[in-house]
Amino acid sequence: MTNSKALAPAEGLQGFVADWSSDQRAFKKVPWGKAMMWIFLLSDTFVFASFLISYMTVRMSTTVPWPNVSEIFSLTIAGQQVPMLLIAIMTFILISSSGTMAMAVKFGYEKNKKMCAILLAVTALCGVIFVGLQAFEWTKLIMEGVRPWGNPMGAAQFGSNFFMITGFHGFHVSVGVIFLIITAVKVWRGDLDHERPGFLTGRKGNYEMVEIMGLYWHFVDLVWVFIFAFFYLW
Amino acid sequence: MEHAQGQSSAGGSMVKAEGQQHPISVYLWIWGLLFVLSAFSYMVDYFHLQGYLRWSLIIVFMLLKAGLIIAMFMHMAWERLALVLAILVPTGALLILIALMSLEGDYTFLTRGTYFSPSPAVVKHP
Numbered sequence: 001m002t003n004s005k006a007l008a009p010a011e012g013l014q015g016f017v018a019d020w021s022s023d024q025r026a027f028k029k030v031p032w033g034k035a036m037m038w039i040f041l042l043s044d045t046f047v048f049a050s051f052l053i054s055y056m057t058v059r060m061s062t063t064v065p066w067p068n069v070s071e072i073f074s075l076t077i078a079g080q081q082v083p084m085l086l087i088a089i090m091t092f093i094l095i096s097s098s099g100t101m102a103m104a105v106k107f108g109y110e111k112n113k114k115m116c117a118i119l120l121a122v123t124a125l126c127g128v129i130f131v132g133l134q135a136f137e138w139t140k141l142i143m144e145g146v147r148p149w150g151n152p153m154g155a156a157q158f159g160s161n162f163f164m165i166t167g168f169h170g171f172h173v174s175v176g177v178i179f180l181i182i183t184a185v186k187v188w189r190g191d192l193d194h195e196r197p198g199f200l201t202g203r204k205g206n207y208e209m210v211e212i213m214g215l216y217w218h219f220v221d222l223v224w225v226f227i228f229a230f231f232y233l234w
Numbered sequence: 235m236e237h238a239q240g241q242s243s244a245g246g247s248m249v250k251a252e253g254q255q256h257p258i259s260v261y262l263w264i265w266g267l268l269f270v271l272s273a274f275s276y277m278v279d280y281f282h283l284q285g286y287l288r289w290s291l292i293i294v295f296m297l298l299k300a301g302l303i304i305a306m307f308m309h310m311a312w313e314r315l316a317l318v319l320a321i322l323v324p325t326g327a328l329l330i331l332i333a334l335m336s337l338e339g340d341y342t343f344l345t346r347g348t349y350f351s352p353s354p355a356v357v358k359h360p
Contacts, residue, residue: 011315012315013315015314015315015316016314016315016316016319019314019315019316020316026316026320027314027316027317027320028314028316029314030313030314030317035317038317038320038321039320039321041321042321042324042325045325045328046328049328049331053328053331053332053335054335056332056335056336056339057335057336057338057339057342058339059339060336060339060340060342060343061338061339061340061342061343061346062343063343063346063347063350070279083279083280084276084279084280088272088276091272091276092269092272095265095268095269095272096265098265098268098303098307099261099262099264099265099268101307102261102264102265102306102307103258103261105254106255106256106258106261109253109254109255110255207253208253211253211254211309214307214308215308218303218304218307218308219308221303221307222300222303222304222308225296225299225300225303226296226300228272228275228296229275229292229293229295229296230296232279233275233278233279233288233292234289234292
């Protein structure tokens with residue numbers, strides 16, 4: 001930390017080459033936890049991409065027409081069928097939770113404990129509502145006879161794709177909610193101000209944790225953007 | 235300071251200098267934009283657009299949303315190129331997988347059309 005002058009790195013492509021060919025640290029000015037989270041997210045990207053690409057493959061290769069997704073996910077409100085309403089609500093909730101998360105990171109770095117904890121709690125609440133709506137959606141589809149091996153509406157592969165993709169995403173949201181609650185409690189108690197060690201790793205608390213938590217949460221939102229586009233709208 | 239060389243020990247001053255700090259208006263703007271873009275992509279379905287218009291609009295709105303989330307919410311726009319490239323370039327490999335699997339999907343579809351299409355005799359059979 002003393003030689004921050006020497007670390008002051010070149011910018012642009014030259015900086016990229018210098019960073020990668022330097023010793024000790026390739027990702028300068030990035031806390032290691034954040035770099036590791038990014039690398040985890042990269043690997044998670046490949047997992048979700050594999051799901052979505054296999055969905056593309058089976059949908060392209062099936063000779064039976066694909067179910068009409070817009071109708072399946074419609075809600076009947078006041079006797080009128082509104083297409084895709086549930087998914088639209090879920091999308092807006094998840095985007096809102098991303099917004100509150102981004103602001104929680106900002107207030108965290110400003111050492112505004114109260115706002116940071118409140119925004120983290122709101123983010124977790126949005127996540128819970130999202131998972132709840134997803135459970136409702138699953139129940140509705142299962143009642144209508146959608147199974148991983150077939151369904152009454154069309155191509156048999158619809159069910160397995162639906163349950164795998166949304167299930168894996170919902171699992172990510174659920175894990176995120178748990179860690180959001182843990183982070184919110186840490187912030188509220190002031191653990192991050194006092195560098196109190198965590199219960200699992202013994203890492204000293206600091207507000208970079210909130211940003212790393214944020215990276216994960218935004219990633220969950222990001223994956224939903226792709227699921228929304230390819231699975232629900234296509 | 236008791237932990238002079240610890241990770242977090244560089245303390246408040248370093249976190250202040252290096253942590254990602256941006257005005258709150260940035261986040262509110264992006265939030266609003268994401269809402270508008272999501273509404274647009276919902277409209278694509280609501281107005282029953284079909285064919286290439288539908289698909290291209292879905293992709294455009296999707297990429298814009300993804301870009302905003304990565305660049306602003308995940309602070310990628312402010313990270314050093316070394317990290318940006320380490321994350322974004324490997325993702326590009328997926329394009330090859332998409333190309334390969336769409337070829338495969340097409341091939342399977344054609345093969346099924348040739349070998350599995352029910353002939354009239356089979357259909358009549360109970």
